[in-house]
Amino acid sequence: MQTVTTHHEFEEKTNNNQGVIFYFSHDECSVCKVLLPKINEMVEEHFPYMQLCYCNIKLSPELAAQNRIFAVPSILVYFEEKPYFQFSRNLSISELKNAITRPYQMIFG
Known part of the structure; x- marks a missing residue:
């Protein structure tokens, strides 16, 4: 898991990976x-072909604001440079897994 602290790093991750999960927390x-x-x-x-990135909203409030993150934990899922899902606060691992599975299989086969 990598830490993302700037919008530039966020853009690099979304542009250079077919699948990225951003975990916003503090x-x-x-x-x-x-x-x-x-x-x-x-x-x-x-989902071994996806990259998981950690974003600390207290250290990078601009990054949280740019992505409309108002509560933690929040998760943004990107596929092929596009936001697919956003989960905030009350979420379950099974719900997240089910949401990611279909697009993941379509992209990574």
Whole structure:
């Protein structure tokens, strides 16, 4: 997992990868700390061709604002440079996995 702190880095990730998951959080969010390892495990196990990136909204508030992130945890899923899904606050791993599976299979076959 890589950390993204600027809009330029965000653009690089979306432009240079066919699939990217951005995880927006901060260090004080206890739910975020529990959820992140589970999402990381899901990506490694089911979506190995996607890249998972961490965005700390306290260290990079501009990046959060540019992506309309108002609550944590928030997840943005990009495929082929386009935003496909956004999940915020109450989300489940199975819901996220189900949403990503079809476009992932279409792109990565």
